[in-house]
Amino acid sequence: MCGISGCVLRAGDHTPPADLVAIVESQDRRGPDSRGYMARALGDGRTLWLAHNRLSIIDLSAEANQPMVSEDERYCLVFNGMIYNYVELREELAAAGYMFRTASDTEVLLAAMTVWGEAGLPRLFGMFTLAFHDRATNRLVLARDRFGVKPLYYRQSGDDIWFASTPGAMARSGGCEPDLEYAGRGIRLKYYEDETDIAPYHGIHAMPPGHCATIDLTSRAVVTPRPYYDLDEAWRAERPRLAAMNASELRAELLDRLRDATMIRLRADVPIGISLSAGVDSTTVAALCAESGTPPLGFCFGDPDDDASEAPAVRRFATYLGQKVHFIPQATGEDAGRLFWRTLRAQGAPFPHSSQIAQYAVFESARAHGLKVMLGGQGGDEAFMGYRKFFLFQVRHLLRTRDWKAIPAAASNIFQILPAVASRASLFWRERGRYSADSTEGLGSGLQLPPLSRSASPGTGLGSDPAIRQALDVTRYSLPSLLRYEDRNSMGNSIESRLPFLDHRVIEFGTALPVRHKLRGGMGKYLLRDAMRGKVPDRILFNRDKRGFDTRHADWIAAGIGVAIRRGLAIHAGAAARYLPADATIDGYFSDTALTAVASRFAEATTLLWLLDPGLASYPEA
Template sequence: MCSIWTSVGFIPPERALDAARHRGPDGSGEVRRDTAAGLLVMGHKRLSIYDLSDAGHQPMVSSDERYSLVFNGAIYNFETLRSELEALGHMFSTQSDTEVLIAAWAQWGIAALARFNGMFAFALHDARENRLTLARDRFGEKPLHVTAWREDGGTRFACASEIGQLLEALPERPKLNRRVAADFINAGATDWGDETFFDDITRLPAGHFAEIDLSNPLPTPGEVIQSERWWTQPAMDPSLARPETAAEALRPALERAVKLRMRADVQVGSCLSGGLDSSGIVLLADRDRGEAPILCVSAIFDEELPGGGSISERPYVDMVADAARIERISVTPDDDAVRETFDSAITAQGEPFASSSILIQNLVFKAAHQAGLKAMLDGQGADELFGGYPGMAGPHLADLALSADFGAWKRTVDALCADESDFSPFELFRATYSNILPFPVRKTVARFKDGWPPRPWPAGPAALYPPPLPVKTRGANRFDRLIRAMTGAVSLPSLLRYEDRNSMRFGIETRLPYLDAEVSDIAFRAPGSAKIADGETKRMLRLALDGVVPEPILRRRRKLGFSTPEQRWLNGPLADVVEDAFAMLERDWTGFIDMHEARLARTAMGHDTKAAGMVFRLTAFAHWAKANGISG
C-alpha cells in the first residue's frame, strides 16, 4: 500500500511526490529512465504491510533490470502465485507481493491481471519494449488518476494515487468540470464515471489497463490514454438461483476471503458498525486472529432520529463483543471534533463528498491510527453485491408485478414492512410504479406536474443523472441489472473513494473481503432470486452467515451504517461552515448555482432530510472550491 507517481516528459517538483506522503510513511524511492517520449520518473511512498524490510521498498526493479514497478495495493494470493512461479523457474529474494507481481508479469503479461486476487493500481515500465503499462483492480479499490497536457512543444503525462499530486505538477490549475459538479450538487452523484471534478484529470477505469508507447514522442493529450478492459462482471448462473444453494457456495468463499486478508506482517484490525456486513467479517476473522484479540473501531451515536427511533448501534456492537474476543474503541465525536474534521476531510478527499458520514469514517480511521493499526477489514461492497439498500426493493417488486405474480408482490410488500423496517406500503407501491415506467416517461409525467427538475435542484441540468442501467443481458431482470450498475458505476465507486482517502489519510490499508474475487464472482453469478426472497434482503448472505452472526443482527431490517445526526450538525457545530459556504456561493457562484433554490433547501433542512443533504453538498462544494482555488 502506498502513494505512487509516474510522469513522462518532465521532472516533477518534489512537492508533487510528497503531496500524498501520508499514504506511505515507511519509505520512499524513485527511478528515472530516458525514453524517446521524454524522461520517465517513477516515484513511490511506502506503507509497509508485507515484508517490512528494506527489500520490499519501491520502485522495485527486476533482477535483469527489464521491469520497473510502482504498485499501490495488496495481492492477497501472492504466496500461492509465488509457489506456482517458483515451479516455473522464478527465484525470489523478498517476502513481498510486489516481487511476485513483477514475476507474474514477466511470466504471463496482461493475463497475470486475472490471476491476482487483490486490490491494485500500478505503473510498470518494460525497458525492452519501451512501454509503460497502467492497470487497476476489478472494482477500483485503489485509485489511479491520469492527466496529459501540452508544454514546451511536446505532450507531458502524469499519473498518481491522488489528485493533489497532479495539481502540484500541472503548469496551470485545471478548471471545474461543471457537468460532474452539477450532478453532485443536484443528485449527490460522485464517481459515477471516469471524469473528476477537474477538467482534464480523469481516472483509469476500474478493471482496465492502458499501454503507453515510450519509443516515440507522446501523441496529443487526448490520445495518450486508450484503456482496455481486462475484467467484466460474470454472467449469471441459474444453478445459483435458490438462496440456499447460493449460500452454500458463498460461505466457504467468504471464510477464505477473510482468512487471506488477515495475513499481514502487521496487526490487522476491523471497522465494526454492528450491522450484518461488518459483524460477519469480525466474527469470521475471530477464528484466525491468533492469540491477540481483534481491535475493532466503532462509531456510536446514542441519539434519536428526527422522525423517531434511534441511530445507536451500541446494542449490536455489544452482541459482537459477547460473541468474539475483540478489543473495542468507540468513536462518539463532540461538536468540536465534528467541526475540526470537516476541514481535514475536505483536504483528504480531494473532491467533494456527499454526506456527513464521511466525517465519522474519517474519525474512525483517526482513532485506529492512534491505536497503532496499519491494516483494517471493512464491509464495503456487500450492500451492492447482495441487494442491501432499501431503494433496491423497487426493481424487485417491479419484476414481480411485470411477471403478473401479484400474490408474490403482496407477500413481499407485507414482509418488507413487517416489524421495524425502512419501508411503508405506499412507498413500495410508488417504487414499483417508478421502476416499471421507463425514466423518460417518468420524467415527462413529472414535467407535466411541474415536478421536473426536482426541487430544490440548484445547479442547472444534470448531465449524468440518472445513470443508465447496464445493457440487458441474458436472464437479467431489473433487480439484477441494478446490482451490476450499483457495483460498477453508481454506488460502490464513491464508497471506495471515500474509504481509500479517509484510511490512507492516516496511513491505514483497508481490506474488503466482500470484494474478494471468488466472493464477488459468486455474488454476480447468483440471480436476484437468491438475494431478495420472501421479503428479506441479502437472503443468500444471511443464510451464509447463519450460525456465525447473532440472530438479532442476522435478522436486522433497518440499515444504518455510519448514520449521523446530520440535521443537528448543520444547525450546530457546522452552522458557521454552512454560513461561510452560502456567502461564498452568493459571491462567486451565482452564474452556476440558483441561489433561490439553494436558500429553499437551507430553509427546509431542519425538517427535510433531502434538503439537509442538499445543504451539506452545497457546503462541501463551496469549501472544496475555495481550498482548490476554483471560482465560478
C-alpha cells in the same frame, strides 16, 4: 497500500521535476514510511519518472521499497494496494524458476508482470493500481483493479503524460479546473464516480475499473484504456450453474468463498483492526476472522450507552464474540468543525453526507491506536441486494415480464418491509429520478450548475432485470463513489482498508445468485443471513430496522458542522453568490434546518466549498 505517481517528460537534469515532487508530497499520508523516485531514460530526449509513497504492510524491510526493479534492470514497477494471493502466486512463479529477493507482494507482482505481462492481471486477487515499465520494448503499462478499489488518474498534454493516485496536485500543476459535470451529478444523482473515466477535474481522466493501458513510449504517447475484466460476462457465466444448486449447496459455496476472501485479507506483518457496525456485513467479517483465532480490535462510531445509536448492539456482539471494541464518540462544537475540514481535505472532492465524516473519525481513531490495516464490510449490500430499493425493482420487473406466478412472493416482501420504510417513503419519492431511464435531473439542485449531459443519465430504469440493476450498483450507482470515500478516508489516516465482500469471487457469486435467494421474508441478503446462522446472533442477522451506517445526520449538523460550513462559505461570499439561487443567502440556504431536511443540501455545501477553492487551502485549519 501506498501512493504512486509518475510522468513522461522531455529530459531535464537528474532531479525529480518540481511538479512530481509536489504530487508525492500531497500523497504523503498515503505512504508516510518512505518515498522513492526513479528516472528511466527513453532514448529520444525524454525521461520516464516513477515515484512512490510507501505504507509498509508486507515485508517491512527497505528492500521492499519502491520503485522496484528487476535484477537485470529491464523492468520497473510502482504499485498501490495489496495482492492478497501473493503467497500462492509466489509459489507458482518460484516453481517456474523465478528467484525472489524479498518477502513482499510487490516483488511477486513485479515477477507476475515480467513473466505474464498483462495476461497476469486476471490472476491477481486484490486491490491495486500499477505502473510497469519494460525498458526493452519501451512500453509502460498502467492498470487498475477490477472494481476500482484503488484510484488512478492520468493527464496528457502533448507528448507529456502524468499519472497519480490522487488528482488534486496534478490538476493544480496542469491548470485543470473543477468539472461541473462531476459536481452536478453528485448532487443530482448521488454518485460521482462510475465505470467511465470521469474525474473531478477537466483534462484529467480516471483509469476505469478493470482496465489497463499499454503505452508505446517509442512513438507519440497515447493512453487508451481497455478492459481486462467484465463483471457482466463473469456473472452471466456463473448464473446457470448457481440456478441448478439447492439452498444448502449455495450456502456452503458462499461460506467457502467469503471465508477465503476474509482469510487472505488477514495477511500482514502489522496489526489489523476492523470497522464495526450493528449490521450483517461487518459482523460477518468479524465472525469469520474469529474462526482463525482472536478477532481483530473493533472500532465503532457511537456511544455504547446511547440506545439511539448502533453502539449498544455492537457492544453486545463483541461480548458474544469475545472481541475488544473501541467506541468513537460524536465530536461537538469546534471539534466537529475541525473534523469536517479534515474529512473534506482527505476527500479532496465533494461528498454527500455526514456518514463520511463518521467514517473518517473511525479511521482516525484506528491510526491513533497504532494500526495500519482495517477490515470492513463495504460491498455486502451491492454483492447480495442489501438495499430495499431492490424489492421495488423486482416487482416492477415481474410486472413488466408478466411473471404472474412470482408476483405474490415479491409483493409479500414489499408488505413485510412497509413498517420499516414507511417513514422514508417521501425520501424515495424525491429520489425516484435517480432510477429513471430518461432522467438527468435526479434530485435536482438549487445551485446554478449546468444541466447534466445525457451520458450522466441513470440508465436502465425501474423495470430492468434486478440482476442487471445489481451489477450496475457495483459498477456505477453505488460502489464506485463509496470506494472513493473509503479510500480517501482511510488513506487520509495512513490506513489500508481491506474489504472481503469486494473479492471478485464473492461479487460474481452474489450477482449471479438467483433473486429468490437474495430477497426473501422482507429482507435482502437472505442467503448471507442464513449462512451466518450460529456465527452471528439472530438479532443482528434478521433485524429489519438496520439502516446502514446511520450517523444521525441532524445531530452532526447541529453539533457544529453547520456552523463550519457557513463560516467556510463566507470566506468566498462574493464568488459563492453566482452559484446560489437569486436572493438566497449563505446563512439561509445552508441553515442547519436546510442542511438536515433538504436531501441534496449537504452535497451542495461540500460541492460549493470545493468549487470555490479546489485546493481547500483557504479554509480553517483542522
